[in-house]
Amino acid sequence: MNEFEIIERYFAPLAGDGAFGLKDDAAVIPPRSGFDLVVTTDQVSEGTDFFRNDPPDTIARKALLVNLSDLAAKGAGPKYYLLSLLLPEGVTPEWLSAFTSGLAEEQGRWGLSLLGGDTSRAEGPLSVGITAFGFVPCGHMIRRSGAKAGEAVYVTGTIGDSGGGLAILKLEKHALDAEQKGYLIGRYRVPHPPVDFGASLMGRASAAVDVSDGLIADLGHVASASGVRIIVEGEQVPLSAPLKALWGADVLLRAVTAGDDYQIAFTAAPGLSGPFTQIGRVEAGQGVSLTLNGREIAITKPGYRHF
Amino acid sequence: MNEFEIIERYFAPLAGDGAFGLKDDAAVIPPRSGFDLVVTTDQVSEGTDFFRNDPPDTIARKALLVNLSDLAAKGAGPKYYLLSLLLPEGVTPEWLSAFTSGLAEEQGRWGLSLLGGDTSRAEGPLSVGITAFGFVPCGHMIRRSGAKAGEAVYVTGTIGDSGGGLAILKLEKHALDAEQKGYLIGRYRVPHPPVDFGASLMGRASAAVDVSDGLIADLGHVASASGVRIIVEGEQVPLSAPLKALWGADVLLRAVTAGDDYQIAFTAAPGLSGPFTQIGRVEAGQGVSLTLNGREIAITKPGYRHF
Numbered sequence: 001m002n003e004f005e006i007i008e009r010y011f012a013p014l015a016g017d018g019a020f021g022l023k024d025d026a027a028v029i030p031p032r033s034g035f036d037l038v039v040t041t042d043q044v045s046e047g048t049d050f051f052r053n054d055p056p057d058t059i060a061r062k063a064l065l066v067n068l069s070d071l072a073a074k075g076a077g078p079k080y081y082l083l084s085l086l087l088p089e090g091v092t093p094e095w096l097s098a099f100t101s102g103l104a105e106e107q108g109r110w111g112l113s114l115l116g117g118d119t120s121r122a123e124g125p126l127s128v129g130i131t132a133f134g135f136v137p138c139g140h141m142i143r144r145s146g147a148k149a150g151e152a153v154y155v156t157g158t159i160g161d162s163g164g165g166l167a168i169l170k171l172e173k174h175a176l177d178a179e180q181k182g183y184l185i186g187r188y189r190v191p192h193p194p195v196d197f198g199a200s201l202m203g204r205a206s207a208a209v210d211v212s213d214g215l216i217a218d219l220g221h222v223a224s225a226s227g228v229r230i231i232v233e234g235e236q237v238p239l240s241a242p243l244k245a246l247w248g249a250d251v252l253l254r255a256v257t258a259g260d261d262y263q264i265a266f267t268a269a270p271g272l273s274g275p276f277t278q279i280g281r282v283e284a285g286q287g288v289s290l291t292l293n294g295r296e297i298a299i300t301k302p303g304y305r306h307f
Numbered sequence: 308m309n310e311f312e313i314i315e316r317y318f319a320p321l322a323g324d325g326a327f328g329l330k331d332d333a334a335v336i337p338p339r340s341g342f343d344l345v346v347t348t349d350q351v352s353e354g355t356d357f358f359r360n361d362p363p364d365t366i367a368r369k370a371l372l373v374n375l376s377d378l379a380a381k382g383a384g385p386k387y388y389l390l391s392l393l394l395p396e397g398v399t400p401e402w403l404s405a406f407t408s409g410l411a412e413e414q415g416r417w418g419l420s421l422l423g424g425d426t427s428r429a430e431g432p433l434s435v436g437i438t439a440f441g442f443v444p445c446g447h448m449i450r451r452s453g454a455k456a457g458e459a460v461y462v463t464g465t466i467g468d469s470g471g472g473l474a475i476l477k478l479e480k481h482a483l484d485a486e487q488k489g490y491l492i493g494r495y496r497v498p499h500p501p502v503d504f505g506a507s508l509m510g511r512a513s514a515a516v517d518v519s520d521g522l523i524a525d526l527g528h529v530a531s532a533s534g535v536r537i538i539v540e541g542e543q544v545p546l547s548a549p550l551k552a553l554w555g556a557d558v559l560l561r562a563v564t565a566g567d568d569y570q571i572a573f574t575a576a577p578g579l580s581g582p583f584t585q586i587g588r589v590e591a592g593q594g595v596s597l598t599l600n601g602r603e604i605a606i607t608k609p610g611y612r613h614f
Contacts, residue, residue, distance in 0.1 A: 023532055024451050025377040025517050026347035031338035031445070040333035041389045041438065042425050070332040082348050084391070084436050118349050124431020129391050131348065131438050138338070144331050210332050225330055 001093065003119050010100045011083070016113025018080070027115040029080065035135040040070040043084070043129035049260075050189065051169065052126065056095050057102030058189040059128060064106045065191050066212065067132035069262040072198030073210040075142040076134030078110050083117035084129035091126070110195050136202070142266070146206040147226035152270035153280035156194045156263045158240040159215050161187035163258020164247065180242035191262035197275065201266060208266035215256040217303025219265055219280075220288045226267075229285030232256065234292040236279045256290060257303055308400065310426050317407045318390070323420025325387070334422040336387065342442040347377040350391070350436035356567075357496065358476065359433065363402045364409030365496040366435060371413045372498050373519065374439035376569040379505030380517040382449040383441030385417050390424035391436035398433070417502050443509070449573070453513040454533035459577035460587035463501045463570045465547040466522050468494035470565020471554065487549035498569035504582065508573060515573035521610025522563040526572055527595045533574075536592030539563065541599040543586045563597060564610055 001009070007022050015021055018028040029037065044063045046052050068078050083103070107113060115133070136142075165188030168174060168181055176184075193210075201208055207226055209218045216232065223230045234252045247254050267282055290297045308316070314329050322328055325335040336344065351370045353359050375385050390410070414420060422440070472495030475481060475488055483491075500517075508515055514533055516525045523539065530537045541559045554561050574589055597604045 020450065023528070024381075026345045026381045026383070026448070028443075028448050029344040029346060031340060031342060031344070033338060033340065035338060037336040037338070037344065038333045039336060039389065039422060041391055041423060043391050043393070043427055043436070045393065045427055045429055047430060048427060074331075074333045076333070082346065082438060084348055084350050086350070086352065086393075086434060115346060116348060118436070120350055120352055120355065120434075122352055122432060122434070123354060125429060127393060127427075127429070127434070129350070129425070129436050131389060141333070141335050143327065221330070 006096065006119060010096050011114060011117065014100065014103055014107060014114035019113065019115050022116060029133065032135055034138055036138050036141060038071055038074050038076040038134045038136055038141055039131065040067055041129065041131040042066050042070065043127055045127040046125035054189055056098035060099045060102030061106050061190045063128040063130050064103060065193055066262055067130045068110060068195045069191065069193030069210045069212065071132055071134040072193055072195050073208045073264045074136065075140065075198050075201045076136045077199055078112045078132055078134045078195065080112055080115040080133040082115050082131040085117070085119045086122035086127040087119065088122055088124060088126055140202060142201055142205050142208045144207050144209050144222045144225035147222055147228050147267035147282050148206055149228055149282050149284045151206060151267045151282040152278050153219065153230055153232065153265065153267055153282060154272065154276045155211065155215065155238065155265045155279050156197060156276045157192060158238045159261055159263065160243050160255025160258045161240050162191060162260035163254065164243045174246050176242060176245055180245055183242045184246065188260060191260065193262040194264060194275065197264065205266035205268050208264055211261040211263045211265050213259050214303025215261065215265065216288050216290060216299055220302055222267065223286060223288050229283045230280060230288045231283060232280040232288065232290045234290055234297065236277060238277045252292065253297065257299065257301060259303060313403065313426060317403050318421060318424065321407065321410055321414060321421035326420065326422050329423060336440065339442055341445055343445050343448060345378055345381050345383040345441045345443055345448055346438065347374055348436065348438040349373050349377065350434055352434040353432035361496055363405035367406045367409030368413050368497045370435040370437050371410060372500055373569055374437045375417060375502045376498065376500035376517045376519065378439055378441040379500055379502050380515045380571045381443065382447065382505050382508045383443045384506055385419045385439055385441045385502065387419060387422040387440040389422050389438040392424070392426045393429035393434040394426065395429055395431060395433055447509060449508055449512050449515045451514050451516050451529045451532035454529055454535050454574040454589050455513055456535055456589055456591045458513060458574045458589040459585050460526065460537055460539065460572065460574055460589060461579065461583045462518065462522065462545065462572045462586050463504060463583045464499060465545045466568055466570065467550050467562025467565045468547050469498060469567035470561065471550045481553050483549060483552055487552055490549045491553065495567060498567065500569040501571060501582065504571065512573035512575050515571055518568040518570045518572050520566050522568065522572065523595050523597060523606055524610025527609055529574065530593060530595050536590045537587060537595045538590060539587040539595065539597045541597055541604065543584060545584045559599065560604065564606065564608055566610060
């Protein structure tokens with residue numbers, strides 16, 4: 001198959017309004033009066049974000065979801081995406097078919113469509129780049145910079161599961177049963193960002209961030225952008241049972257510094273309730289501290305870094 | 308340097324409105340009343356679109372210009388871009404500095420700014436993905452599908468130079484002097500799309516395409532999308548003197564099937580004059596034919612294909 005046949009067979013069925021069936025040089029996004037367009041881009045690569053033999057639909061879903069997580073953290077609902085593929089030799093029609101099924105499933109679930117993209121042959125690792133687009137009312141994108149002393153810190157979901165799954169795939173020793181193992185590996189392969197939750201942050205969150213490099217590292221970005229100090233109360237951090245089983249006494253420190261969570265951390269007035277957990281507080285000062293029962297715990301490496 | 312230091316030092320100076328200094332999860336594009344946003348994405352990769360030891364500023368410029376070419380072909384002026392980098396080990400601060408100088412130069416020339424991006428480490432070829440954004444009056448993006456029988460076909464610039472430069476770099480035999488060689492290699496490394504010309508297509512061109520895969524192949528897309536037949540009159544195709552010197556009697560066939568031109572081909576009323584050349588005509592029917600002095604010339608491979 002040449003690139004035009006690949007586009008026609010696998011990607012054109014994913015295209016929607018403004019994409020012209022992926023048959024033109026560019027796509028169109030009409031202006032939406034009173035709304036800003038929010039744009040984010042993230043690529044996932046073999047060996048770093050997934051493994052070559054992972055089920056292709058999970059690779060597609062992860063590539064898309066790590067971007068929808070960014071949009072949600074900014075209060076934006078997703079609407080369109082672009083797809084850039086670097087495909088090594090040996091990618092089969094079956095692989096492409098399963099990959100696009102994963103995209104189709106996620107885009108159907110969240111109501112978005114493919115706007116365009118680029119497919120190139122690469123003599124190297126498989127890489128999937130997504131650019132995602134969403135809308136927020138003008139001027140209301142939630143920034144990292146609005147946290148204020150006296151507020152509380154919240155996070156959605158559980159923290160560290162993906163890092164646990166990766167450790168298992170990297171053959172770290174463990175005594176988990178198949179179900180626990182499957183849960184953690186599943187969270188590494190396909191994150192569960194609260195895509196729909198983004199809209200409910202509006203008017204409530206003063207600052208928000210996508211937890212992708214590690215909870216402590218990403219809250220560090222909020223602290224730095226907002227000019228505040230953030231205290232994470234370790235005993236409040238939501239941890240899954242399989243992760244506790246995997247790491248025992250080390251679980252907290254490993255969870256808060258593991259990457260690939262794709263949950264949302266945000267600051268807001270204390271005492272809120274909803275599908276999230278209050279994990280700390282904002283004070284005057286700078287940096288992020290982790291405490292356990294009131295005592296500060298030293299952190300040497302706050303999160304994942306590509307370099 | 309870690310990724311945050313790389314962003315801060317090299318990329319933040321390129322950021323403009325809506326990018327928040329590249330310090331947030333996403334960027335913002337405010338709605339422009341009466342204008343559609345036009346979006347295109349193209350990646351360039353080592354070994355396919357450039358060579359590892361090419362001057363880094365030319366790699367940056369090519370990555371950006373191949374996208375501005377798509378926008379121009381749609382009648383859109385560029386405004387923003389996103390940058391996705393896959394960087395292998397061994398990329399030095401000097402390389403990054405020269406690379407970003409190339410971006411700075413081109414974005415200054417065309418009045419656009421960096422909106423965001425993603426930088427990842429790759430165990431493979433260097434790859435640069437750009438997503439470019441421009442604006443056109445609502446509903447007026449020039450499509451591939453508007454060509455009508457009785458119109459003429461035009462192209463900007465000269466055709467085939469980049470393919471000639473690539474052939475020289477691939478050590479094809481030639482008898483060119485240093486200046487001729489430098490000209491062709493220069494066109495391979497840094498295309499010269501008519502970025503500003505796009506706006507003048509509006510109200511004049513019925514269809515347009517970016518010549519990137521090869522003149523015949525890309526006009527084939529126009530013929531197919533428009534449901535017409537396109538005749539390219541070989542004797543009218545604009546060819547540079549160095550390219551004629553390189554390929555002699557073969558020049559026409561090689562030029563019209565070489566990739567990487569990044570010129571604009573468009574259809575419009577016959578007899579127009581401007582910074583372009585009339586190279587053929589639109590008839591009822593389908594497909595693309597190449598003629599030389601009225602006789603049809605057979606073409607086995609109309610252009611470059613990634614697969």
